[in-house]
Amino acid sequence: MxxxxxxxxxxxxxxxxxxxxxxxxxxxxxxxxxxxxxxxxxxxxxxxxxxxxxxxxxxxxxxxxxxxxxxxxxxxxxxxxxxxxxxxxxxxxxxxxxxxxxxxxxxxxxxxxxxxxxxxxxxxxxxxxxxxxxxxxxxxxxxxxxxxxxxxxxxxxxxxxxxxxxxxxxxxxxxxxxxxxxxxxxxxxxxxxxxxxxxxxxxxxxxxxxxxxxxxxxxxxxxxxxxxxxxxxxxDFIGTANIMPVRILSRDQARGEYHVTCPLGQAVIRSATPPVGDHLYACWRPEDTVVATDSGNDNRFTFKVSARTFLGSLCDLSVSPTEDASVCYRIQTHGSTPVSEGQTVDVVIPPDTIRFLDEAIA
Amino acid sequence: MTKLLFSRNDVYRYLTVLLAVLVFLIFLALPFAMAVLWSLVDPSHPWAYPAVLPPVLSLRRWAEIWTTSALPQALYNSYALAACVSAVTLLLAVPTAYAFGRMEFTGKSTAQMMTLIPLIIPGFVSAIFFSALLIQLGVYSRFAGIVIGHTVSLLPYAIRLLTVSFTMVRQDLVDAARDLGASPLTVFRTAYLPVLKPGLLASLIIVFILSIEEFAISYIVGAPDFVTVPTILYSYLGYNFIRPNAAVVSLILVVPNVVLMLIAERLLKSADPAVVTGKG
Structure with missing residues (x-):
């Protein structure tokens, strides 16, 4: 048929x-x-x-x-x-x-x-x-x-x-x-x-x-x-996304692991699909971040909290890297996380939650 | 807390209404009452200076005019003309109004201005040259000539009214009807007609009334022997001025029109936008 x-x-x-x-x-x-x-x-x-x-x-x-x-x-x-x-x-x-x-x-x-x-x-x-x-x-x-x-x-x-x-x-x-x-x-x-x-x-x-x-x-x-x-x-249109330019430092295609520099510093991205070039955009979602509890994680960054919105079960934070206040990211934490504006917070962005976008930077 | 019976605004509102009523009484109701009285003056007992009211009232003037003048013929002519004029006018105004109300094209606003020109030019001015044109064109029928003349001069009213009606038709209802499988006729009945109906009837009546009352074109194109009610009325006002006779003809001319106007008013009012367009 x-x-x-x-x-x-x-x-x-x-x-x-x-x-x-x-x-x-x-x-x-x-x-x-x-x-x-x-x-x-x-x-x-x-x-x-x-x-x-x-x-x-x-x-x-x-x-x-x-x-x-x-x-x-x-x-x-x-x-x-x-x-x-x-x-x-x-x-x-x-x-x-x-x-x-x-x-x-x-x-x-x-x-x-x-x-x-x-x-x-x-x-x-x-x-x-x-x-x-x-x-x-x-x-x-x-x-x-x-x-x-x-x-x-x-x-x-x-x-x-x-x-x-x-x-x-x-x-x-x-x-x-x-x-x-x-x-x-x-x-x-x-x-x-x-x-x-x-x-x-x-x-x-x-x-x-x-x-x-x-x-x-x-x-x-x-x-x-x-x-x-x-x-x-x-x-950006679907949900909230933090979008940042990244430059590939080293690639391990077999394991799907890439070391990059980005406005946060150095980071690891784990991705099944390889990036489209050496200089491109990547994104991560606010809800994928985890407040660091112990030391020695990959992709552990220290942010300064510029605004905090309590949403009940969640807490929405606007943060910037401590050394660069010009970029701003959104992260979400548990509603009970004791952070307030002006404080710093240590956050882990798991390597497999950062995605390469199919958009190279010329 | 004390509450005023009338607020300041209310007072102004009542004063305005009072003024309107007063103007209406002085300029319309009183002359109308006078016309009724004058038409009833008995021919053998003239209504002269010291008498406040006519000494004897009778319907003899009415009977006399009906039997001795061309009034029956004039009435027939006027109403036959008005019927033809309103039919032809509507036939021409509907497609034009559709184009103005529902379509976009270059030169639309110019075209809309052009259709209003007949309103600006005095009837006598156009009628004089229009009658010459008719003869050049070979239109010798007075009736047809007057129908054409009236149609041209009354089209602007119908086009204006109907353009507004057409712009009130909702495109989403037209689309919805088509989307659900309606034929062009059903689309018209469902999406257009309920909105157009009051405008159609109102322009029909207004054109009808204006055609009956029209004098300049009827007089010039119809001269010398084609009579309508206004041309008869005119004949009583000029050389041999007979006020009671003029009163009779005036009433015959005006009363049906007042009734028609009231109907038109009702129809336009019934075009309740909430019912017609679904927007409260």
Whole structure:
């Protein structure tokens, strides 16, 4: 049997508005049941890409296949996609039930079939009691659910989410995020999810695509993206990262051990993948640091604490090397660690938590 | 703590309202009442100086004008014209307003300015040359000539009103309807019509009213024998000035328009932005 076609395949998609290159050679694919997030700052092309998949924006070049079918020239109404809009885009003069059933009526299902599907979808998103209301009578969270239910009701091959949670307050956001993921797992629909919120992307996705200026910077599982960012942009955009230039002093490729100089002094980096050159960037995460308890560790550095933020279980410290106050790093310690501003603290950065970025310095 | 019954702002607000009501009474309600009285003056008992009210009231003037003047024909002409003018105007204004309200193109603001020109040029000025143009073009039908003239001069109102309506249409609703598989007709009914409806009806009524009241073009293009209600009214004001007859024609001209205007007002008010756009 031939290989199952991908639910969604985007190949070398490019699009420009006048002089602005919104998308450039974007290529990725999603298999059935995957949730893919397009992550990036505003203006990175993620929403443009979503609209191109939905059919609202024709590509200048490249192609988009949905379930193996080329979508070139296929208008939005003929595509097997359904979008959850950032603004919800509910029809204000239609009841919740009519909003949810809108797509089904366009598909000419029988009234009975529509009623059954509407009530079952409404129940799944917890709107059973609101069906007769108008969208204006609902809270933001409820409106968001109507938008979700309306898109889900048509059982699209590919669900498209355009920052669906950005208008909700933080607590509701977490809740709805989990609900969307649960519904997606349960129904097995393929989803493309646009967000600028990296924690949302990490929490929900099977695959994260980090974009900048119309180009894919990195694509991978959330852990991969977080653990092995390829460049300064990704490292900095996903979570908090301390990024520093390093120069290789000696390399032991067989053991994967590299001695380097960096603004902290001399350090050891243990890495399975070799560095791209002799002078490049490396990064480490604040939470990987350990407050030194005994002497004689590798990568043991003394920092001066310039600011301390108590976060309950954790303590966030802004630190600088004792001899160079111009660079600043973030480290995290246990909430109970007795350090205060102005003090020095001895910290170990384990050699295998420092990652080379694929970004050489010219 | 004592609380004032009326704050200073309230006082100003009431004074403003009072002033508006007073102006309305003096300039509109009183003349209107006078018109009603004048139209009821009995022909054989003139209403002259010392009498505060007409000595005898009757409907004889109404009957006389109806039977002896061209008023029935003028009424028919006016309403037939207004119906044609509002239909043609809307037909032309909707695509134009769509372009102004929903599209971006170079020269858009210039084009928008251009469509307002008929508002600036006095009707008489354009009508004089317009009637000559019509004959040059071979349009000899007075009715068609007046329809064209009215349409041109009233288009700006319809275009303005409808452009605003079209800009209120939400693109995300258009997209959502398409995304869910709606045909162009359903997209129009779902995303456009609820927002456009009040504007469509209001511009229809306003164009209708303005066409009925229009005098300059009707008079010049229709001369000498094509009558409308305003041209009849004019004939009572000039050479042989008969105030009671003018009062009758004025009322026939104005009363239906006032009713229509009230309906238009209601329609524009019902365009509650929260219901139409979903934004509270």
């Amino acid at each position: 031939a290989l199952m076609a991908n639910a969604l395949a985007v190949e070398r998609a490019s699009l420009r508005y006048g002089k602005f290159q919104a998308l450039k050679d974007v290529t990725f694919s999603a298999s059935q049941g995957q949730l893919i997030t397009l992550l990036g700052p505003s203006g990175c092309g993620k929403t443009t890409l979503l609209k191109a998949i939905a059919g609202f924006m024709p590509l200048d070049s490249g192609r988009i296949d949905i379930f193996g079918r080329d979508m070139q020239g296929v208008p939005p109404e003929k595509r097997d996609t359904a979008m959850c809009f950032q603004s919800y885009a509910l029809f204000p003069h239609l009841s919740v039930a009519d909003n949810i059933g809108f797509g089904l009526r366009q598909r000419r299902l029988s009234a009975a079939e529509i009623a059954t599907r509407v009530s079952s979808v409404a129940e799944q998103v917890g709107l059973s009691l609101q069906l007769q209301k108008l969208p204006g009578q609902l809270s933001g969270g409820q409106q968001q659910r109507v938008a979700l239910a309306r898109a889900m009701a048509v059982r699209p091959g590919v669900m498209l989410f355009d920052e669906p949670l950005s208008n909700l307050d933080a607590k509701l956001r977490d809740h709805v995020r989990m609900e969307i993921r649960a519904l997606q797992r349960e129904h097995g629909f393929t989803a493309v999810y646009v967000t600028h919120d990296q924690s949302e992307a990490l929490a929900m996705s099977d695959l994260v695509i980090v974009m900048r200026a119309g180009v894919i910077e990195q694509m991978g599982r959330p852990e991969e993206i977080y653990r092995h960012p390829v460049n300064r942009f990704v490292a």
